[in-house]
Amino acid sequence: xxFHPLAAVAAMSLGSAGSAAPVLAPPATLGxxxxxxxxxxxxxxxxxxxxxxxxxxxxxxxxxxxLIDGSKIGAILPTGSPVPAGFRTLDxxxxxxxxxxxxxxxxxxxxxxxxxxxxxxxxxxxxIPQMTFSAPRLYLANGVTTMRTTGSVETYTDLALKxxxxxxxxxxxxxxxxxxxxEGPGSFFIQNHPITSPEDARKEVAFxxxxxxxxxxxxxxxxxxxxxxxxxEAHRRGLKLTGHLCSVTYPEAVALGIDDLEHGFFVNTQxxxxxxxxxxxxxxxxxxxxxxxxxxxxxxxxxxxLVDHHVxxxxxxxxxxQDIPSHAPLQARxxxxxxxxxxxxxxxxxxRVASRAGSPRAEQSxxxxxxDLGLERQFVAAGGLLLAGPDPTGNGGxxxxxxxxxxxxxxxxxxxxxxxxxxxxxxxxxxxxxxxxRIGTIAPGKNADxxxxxxxxxxxxxxxxxxxxxxxxxxxxDSARLIQSVKGRFGEY
Ligand SMILES: [Zn+2]
Numbered sequence: 001x002x003f004h005p006l007a008a009v010a011a012m013s014l015g016s017a018g019s020a021a022p023v024l025a026p027p028a029t030l031g032x033x034x035x036x037x038x039x040x041x042x043x044x045x046x047x048x049x050x051x052x053x054x055x056x057x058x059x060x061x062x063x064x065x066x067l068i069d070g071s072k073i074g075a076i077l078p079t080g081s082p083v084p085a086g087f088r089t090l091d092x093x094x095x096x097x098x099x100x101x102x103x104x105x106x107x108x109x110x111x112x113x114x115x116x117x118x119x120x121x122x123x124x125x126x127x128i129p130q131m132t133f134s135a136p137r138l139y140l141a142n143g144v145t146t147m148r149t150t151g152s153v154e155t156y157t158d159l160a161l162k163x164x165x166x167x168x169x170x171x172x173x174x175x176x177x178x179x180x181x182x183e184g185p186g187s188f189f190i191q192n193h194p195i196t197s198p199e200d201a202r203k204e205v206a207f208x209x210x211x212x213x214x215x216x217x218x219x220x221x222x223x224x225x226x227x228x229x230x231x232x233e234a235h236r237r238g239l240k241l242t243g244h245l246c247s248v249t250y251p252e253a254v255a256l257g258i259d260d261l262e263h264g265f266f267v268n269t270q271x272x273x274x275x276x277x278x279x280x281x282x283x284x285x286x287x288x289x290x291x292x293x294x295x296x297x298x299x300x301x302x303x304x305x306l307v308d309h310h311v312x313x314x315x316x317x318x319x320x321x322q323d324i325p326s327h328a329p330l331q332a333r334x335x336x337x338x339x340x341x342x343x344x345x346x347x348x349x350x351x352r353v354a355s356r357a358g359s360p361r362a363e364q365s366x367x368x369x370x371x372d373l374g375l376e377r378q379f380v381a382a383g384g385l386l387l388a389g390p391d392p393t394g395n396g397g398x399x400x401x402x403x404x405x406x407x408x409x410x411x412x413x414x415x416x417x418x419x420x421x422x423x424x425x426x427x428x429x430x431x432x433x434x435x436x437x438r439i440g441t442i443a444p445g446k447n448a449d450x451x452x453x454x455x456x457x458x459x460x461x462x463x464x465x466x467x468x469x470x471x472x473x474x475x476x477x478d479s480a481r482l483i484q485s486v487k488g489r490f491g492e493y
Contacts, residue, residue, distance in 0.1 A: 020214045020239065021162065023146065023176045024438060024447065027071045027473040028168035037137075037171050037485070039469050040476030042070055042448075046083040050092030052076060053458055055099035055426040055441035057419050060458045066097055068448045071474040075444050095468060096456055098422055099442050100145025100449035102429025103173075103404045105262060105316045105389025108135045108161065109153050110491050111189075116345055120352050125190040128153045132161050133493045134486040135392075135400040136172025138337065141482035142401025143451035143464070145472045146429070146439055148176035150242065150262065150314075150389065151217040153191050155180050159212055171482065173472065174449075176215055176433060179208035182230050183219035184247075195222065198229035205233040215239055217262070218253075220246035223278040228256045240432075242314065245269070246280035254305055260312040260387065260432065265289055265375040266320060266368065271298065286368055294374030303375070303382050312385040312432050315376050315424070317410035318398045319391040322349070323365040325357035334402045337483065342491030346396030373414035380416070380424070387432055388425040399490060405464050412461040419458060448474035 030038060045068040052061045054076075065081055067074030083089055110131050113122035130153070139147055152158045158177045164170040181187070182201060185194040195201045205216060216234045218227050218241060227248050234241040235257065242260035245253055249270035250261055261268075271288035272281035281287075292299045306313065321327045329350065335343060356362040380386050388411065390403025398406075404425070411421035430440025439449050451470040455463030467479040 020212045024174050025166035030168040034171045037477050037482050039478035042474035044087040046087040046089045047092040051096040053098045057423040068474050073446050073448050095452050097450050097452050099426040101143045101404050101425050103144045103147035103389050104387035104429045105150045105314050105391045106147040111393045118348050128189050130154050130157050134490045137482045137486050138401035139173050141479045144173050144404050145449040146174040149178045151181050177213050178215045178217050179213040181219040184221040186221050198225045201226040201230040202233045205230045209237045216241040218243035220280050224248055231257045246284055247278050254309050254311055262314045264315045264372045289368045289371050294378050303379050307382050307384045312387050314387040316389055316391040318403045318406045322397040325354050325362045334399050337486050337490045338396050339491035342396040377415055386424050387429050409461050418461045
């Protein structure tokens with residue numbers, strides 16, 4: 001998506017500078033841990049009377065025959081066309097196919113706040129256990145066929161998970177493994193190497209590049225010089241770097257060559273009062289967002305800067321929805337996958353936020369949220385590449401997979417059409433990853449990475465939740481059985 005002349009030169013001269021396994025591995029034989037979740041083995045399948053939302057933003061085809069030929073999409077035929085010999089026919093009446101979701105802010109861990117009490121107090125240190133068992137299943141079950149981990153805690157574990165999934169030994173989506181948070185001293189959590197200098201940042205990027213990560217993420221306490229050194233080393237390896245920033249403002253990060261900015265417009269600190277260079281501000285971006293109303297001169301200038309420099313923005317609305325007192329509660333199907341402790345923590349937090357209703361703080365959260373929605377729409381209208389992900393971290397309120405569907409629903413609430421929202425969550429992610437020729441839309445010749453839901457998300461976006469089957473490389477996975485296998489487990493492992 002972004003052209004880096006220096007990176008191209010370096011890649012040519014250094015040959016195998018990076019050692020990352022590709023995000024999309026060739027399909028492997030599926031082992032005994034995966035087989036129980038296979039609903040339809042790869043083969044020649046014709047699904048008739050199916051509605052198809054192809055992910056380009058185009059109007060749906062209301063009645064088509066979709067041919068899946070091995071690991072690829074064979075063809076989309078008009079209704080009534082003869083089915084080629086050898087294809088098994090299935091009836092898709094009342095169902096809709098969508099491209100597999102490309103989750104661009106999807107973690108594989110769960111944040112734990114020790115001894116969290118009803119007032120929201122907890123003790124340090126914050127601990128982040130891995131959800132290496134439950135999260136990949138929840139993602140795949142809910143239609144996510146490719147995802148970026150967007151910041152890792154146990155990076156070796158995430159790399160090993162990718163290796164096992166790619167080898168057919170564990171079940172889960174295609175992974176873009178992001179390295180550990182590139183973060184200075186004063187990190188939010190203890191399991192992170194604190195970067196101390198630009199050379200240290202470069203070494204950290206180089207080390208994890210050699211271990212095989214696919215991408216990088218900078219975090220809230222990093223200096224401009226450290227971020228610049230990290231970006232340079234990432235680009236030298238032909239890899240991209242995103243950031244959940246605070247100490248570095250959005251315009252500063254653009255000038256340093258960042259590829260993507262996480263959390264929409266929530267964490268830009270350029271107008272925060274008292275912002276010191278290279279230091280995170282107290283407001284963490286909220287004062288800037290409150291000032292930066294959509295269409296204001298400040299907003300217009302920032303959006304032009306991002307679009308001109310081809311910097312993507314990742315929308316993570318589900319995690320911010322949690323700060324709105326009137327936000328939707330978790331559905332029963334989501335509550336069921338949480339451990340009892342995670343359920344309790346979620347309910348504490350939900351009550352705490354609900355009790356703020358009408359307070360100045362709640363009004364501020366609501367205004368910031370509204371401004372962000374408007375800015376995300378303005379960014380897309382100006383030609384910006386908006387990506388989507390739920391950011392499932394703490395408090396149980398955002399859950400892998402379910403959260404990816406919620407992100408699409410919230411994009412529609414923000415004013416995007418359902419077809420635009422689907423495109424943001426599919427083709428745009430594929431485009432950013434440089435994989436749009438293989439995934440992100442339903443088109444002949446592309447990988448058969450797609451999912452089928454009951455209903456019609458083009459008119460009722462909530463139907464995206466009614467997943468029947470998820471195809472990854474032409475293998476149809478049983479959504480319900482995957483979810484059943486992690487009931488009561490998310491938050492534990
Ligand atoms: Zn995150």
